[in-house]
Amino acid sequence: MAGSFSARVLRVTVALFVLQVALLPMMAIASDADPEQDFCVGDTNNPTIVNGLVCKNPALVKASDFMFHGLATPGNTNDPLGSSVTPAAAAQFPGINTLGISMARLDFAKGGLVPPHTHPRATEIIFVVEGSLLVGFVSTNGTLYPTTLQKGDVFVFPRGLLHFELNVCDGTATAIAALNSQNPGTQIQAVALFNSGISEVVLEKAFGLGEKTVQEIEDAVKVANKKP
Numbered sequence: 001m002a003g004s005f006s007a008r009v010l011r012v013t014v015a016l017f018v019l020q021v022a023l024l025p026m027m028a029i030a031s032d033a034d035p036e037q038d039f040c041v042g043d044t045n046n047p048t049i050v051n052g053l054v055c056k057n058p059a060l061v062k063a064s065d066f067m068f069h070g071l072a073t074p075g076n077t078n079d080p081l082g083s084s085v086t087p088a089a090a091a092q093f094p095g096i097n098t099l100g101i102s103m104a105r106l107d108f109a110k111g112g113l114v115p116p117h118t119h120p121r122a123t124e125i126i127f128v129v130e131g132s133l134l135v136g137f138v139s140t141n142g143t144l145y146p147t148t149l150q151k152g153d154v155f156v157f158p159r160g161l162l163h164f165e166l167n168v169c170d171g172t173a174t175a176i177a178a179l180n181s182q183n184p185g186t187q188i189q190a191v192a193l194f195n196s197g198i199s200e201v202v203l204e205k206a207f208g209l210g211e212k213t214v215q216e217i218e219d220a221v222k223v224a225n226k227k228p
Contacts, residue, residue, distance in 0.1 A: 037098075040097050041061050041095050042055070044056070044094055053097045056094070070086055077109040077112055080226065083107065084111070085105070088104060090183055098182065115225070121184050123179065127176050132173065135165045137164075162189060185196065
């Protein structure tokens, strides 16, 4: 009897071990999948829909495919938020396709804000090139981790967590961000909630607001996030 029980325990243990080993590859993928060749320059003209971009013919790849000039020019901060984000993801910089990385340039007018948002597929680390930024993120238990960054400082926003950047210096500010995904995605919370078509009844109940107030917020969010 004892021997039969021990044998069953052994079989269950082995089965659990095999399951864990089978799941290891999925658990090891923190963001984008690892590339399976030296490079896969994205073919932005190919209409085929895949998880990423279709590879350009390697025979047509040039050194210029691995270069991007877009971050050299300041973005236009002449909008209600006073900020501009210039992305260098696979869509703009096909050379990083399948490499699991991207960058962005953040420009701020005086008092400019990159509003609370998330990157569902990436951790972000920013480097302050010029100016001073109040930044912070909110953990899943609702704790805010704010700090003020000066020129030369670096700060990290964990993957998927709500975060923001606000220029608190007397002039303009600039930062460079790096993310561990070729397509990190960006969801601005105010837009997602109040400009996506969610029923006003849902928003009224969720936030304890009246119908008129919800409509006023919806209009204000549209104006604040309108780009020049």
